[in-house]
Amino acid sequence: MRFVRFAPALPILALAxxxxxxxxxAAPQAPPPTLVELAAARPAxxxxxxxxxxxxxxxxxxxxxxxxxxxxxxxxxxSGDRVKAGDPLIQIDASRQQAxxxxxxxxxxxxxxxxxxxxxxxxxxxxxxxxxxxxxxxxEQAETALKTAEAAMRAQDAHIQEDQVRLQYFTVGAxxxxxxxxxxxxxxxxxxxxxxxxxxxxNDRLEVHVQVSIERAPDLRVGLLLRIIGADGAPVTxxxxxxxxxxxxxxxxxxxxxxxxTNPGSLRAHQFVRAQIVWKTSEGLLIPVLAVTRVNDQxxxxxxxxxxxxxxxxQRPVALGPIVGDxxxxxxxxxxxxxxxxxxxxxxxxxxxxxxxxxxGALKK
Numbered sequence: 001m002r003f004v005r006f007a008p009a010l011p012i013l014a015l016a017x018x019x020x021x022x023x024x025x026a027a028p029q030a031p032p033p034t035l036v037e038l039a040a041a042r043p044a045x046x047x048x049x050x051x052x053x054x055x056x057x058x059x060x061x062x063x064x065x066x067x068x069x070x071x072x073x074x075x076x077x078x079s080g081d082r083v084k085a086g087d088p089l090i091q092i093d094a095s096r097q098q099a100x101x102x103x104x105x106x107x108x109x110x111x112x113x114x115x116x117x118x119x120x121x122x123x124x125x126x127x128x129x130x131x132x133x134x135x136x137x138x139x140e141q142a143e144t145a146l147k148t149a150e151a152a153m154r155a156q157d158a159h160i161q162e163d164q165v166r167l168q169y170f171t172v173g174a175x176x177x178x179x180x181x182x183x184x185x186x187x188x189x190x191x192x193x194x195x196x197x198x199x200x201x202x203n204d205r206l207e208v209h210v211q212v213s214i215e216r217a218p219d220l221r222v223g224l225l226l227r228i229i230g231a232d233g234a235p236v237t238x239x240x241x242x243x244x245x246x247x248x249x250x251x252x253x254x255x256x257x258x259x260x261x262t263n264p265g266s267l268r269a270h271q272f273v274r275a276q277i278v279w280k281t282s283e284g285l286l287i288p289v290l291a292v293t294r295v296n297d298q299x300x301x302x303x304x305x306x307x308x309x310x311x312x313x314x315q316r317p318v319a320l321g322p323i324v325g326d327x328x329x330x331x332x333x334x335x336x337x338x339x340x341x342x343x344x345x346x347x348x349x350x351x352x353x354x355x356x357x358x359x360x361g362a363l364k365k
Contacts, residue, residue: 032353033310033311033353033354033355034313034344034347034348034352034353034354034355035344035354035355035356035357036313036341036342036343036344036345036348036354036355036356036357037341037342037343037344037356037357038304038339038340038341038342038356039287039288039291039339039340039342040336040337040338040339040340041285041286041287041330041334041335041336041338041340042285042286042327043283043284043285043286043336044283044284044285044286044324044327045281045282045283045284046281046282046283046284046286046321046322046324046329047278047280047281047322047324048278048279048280048281048282048321048322049276049277049278049279049322050212050216050276050277050279051229051274051275051276052210052211052212052274052275052276052277053272053273053274053275054208054209054210054211054228054272054273054274054275055208055209055270055271055272055273056206056207056208056209056261056267056268056269056270056271056272056273057206057207057208057209057269057270058201058202058203058206058207058269058270059202059205059206059207059260060176060178060201060202061181061199061200061201061202061269062175062176062178062199062200062201063196063198063199064089064090064172064174064175064196064197064198064199064200065193065194065195065196065197066090066092066169066172066191066192066193066195066197067169067193068092068097068166068169068170068193069190069191069192069193070092070093070094070096070170070190070191071092071093071188071189071190071191072090072091072092072093072185072186072187072188072189072190072191073091073092073093073187074090074091074187075089075090075091075183075185075186075187076088076089076090076091077089077090077180077183077198078180078183079180079181079182079183079198080179080180081179081180082177082178082179082180083174083177083178083179083180083200084174084177085173085174085175085176085177086173086174087173087174088171088172088173088174089172089173089174089180089197089198090171090172090185090197090198091170091171091172092169092170092171092172092191093170094167094170094171097163097166097167097170098167100163101160101163101164101167104156104159104160104163105160107156107159108153108156108157108160111149111152111153111156112153114149114152115146115149115150115152115153117149118142118145118146118148118149118150119146119149121142121145121146122139122142122143122145122146125138125139125142126139172197174200175200176200176202177200177202178200178201178202178203179200179201179202179203179268179269180198180199180200181198181199181200181201181269182198182199183197183198184196184197184198185197185198201269203263203267203268203269204262204263205260205261205262205263206260206261206263206267206269207258207259207260207261208226208228208239208258208259208260208261208273208275209256209257209258210226210256210257210258210259210275210277211249211252211254211255211256211257212254212255212256212257212277213253213254214248214253214254214255216277216279217248217255219279220241220244220255220257220277221241221244222240222241222242222243222244223240223241224240224241224277224278224279225238225240225277225278226238226239226240226241226257226259226275226276226277226278227275227276227278228261228267228273228274228275229273229274229275229276230266230274235276236264236266236267236273237261237262237263237264237267238261239259239260239261239262240259241257241258241259241277242258242259242260243256243257243258243259244256244257245257257277284321284329284330284331285329285330285334285336286324286327286328286329286330287301287318287327287328287330287334287340288326288327288328288342288343289323289326289327289328290342290343290345291340291341291342291343291345292318292320292328292345293345293346298317299317299318299319299320300315300316300317300318301315301316301318301333301334301340301341301345302314302315302316302340302341302345302348302354303316303334303338303339303340303341304338304339304340304341304354304356310353310355311353311354311355311356312351312352312353312354313341313348313349313350313351313352313353313354314350314351315348315349315350316333316334317333318330318331318332318333318334319331319332319333341354
């Protein structure tokens, strides 16, 4: 027995009914345009800059060393203290030197008594010589003894002054104004004139040292803008490159660049900072970061084009420079008079209809 399959007649009947009515089938409706924010690429100065890790050096760092030998009895400062010239820093045991000064002063009293006796003897001998009661030789001997006593007195005064000056060395003072650095010594340490007690750095003017990679060394020159960047990304202070090393560091293959900066108060000597060298500044265009998409290492942006009385989004490859704030520096791909889609680009495709307006979900200001 043979079975015959019959196709469903319902679609055929529906088509016949449509043809019998004499009207063409309705065309599918186009999707509504997507609301997007449109913006123009704005002109702005574009900086070609590179950021480095730099170090700060004090223009005047003074190591503090004692001029005498002895044991430390007091440390009067701590690291970070700001001092003025002459302020006491460290006290060294001066009891032995004080005893020497006292001994010299006692010796001076004895020599002063001897000088007073020699002076009175000269006066008496002169009176006796005038009366003819003594010889000229005795008078000369008395005058010689007085001169010897006076010379001994002057020598003793010189010794006392020397010991008193040496006594002052046991109190180590600040030679200049500045900020105290590390204090490696402790109370009880025995120090000599070769010992480093601390250092004083003057932080009002600092020198920034930047190691520039050998690839950018040909562009390095005196006069380039040099900025110190803070932790928040904002410039702390700025200066210009004042020195470029004539040779390459063999260990790091970098070239040293220096600049002098005025300390705003937040910088310290030997501190590591972010430094930015601006190689050049030129006029260019900026487009918002949110207007850019990336596909397979190629950057794209959507440009609004007029079509059929409306707007469509055209995907355009673009070449970008560094980020400036919340925008990219535009190198090529978009003209200054063209409008770009500034947000919502993830929902668009090339040729999609768009309309200017706040995208769905945008916050009202």
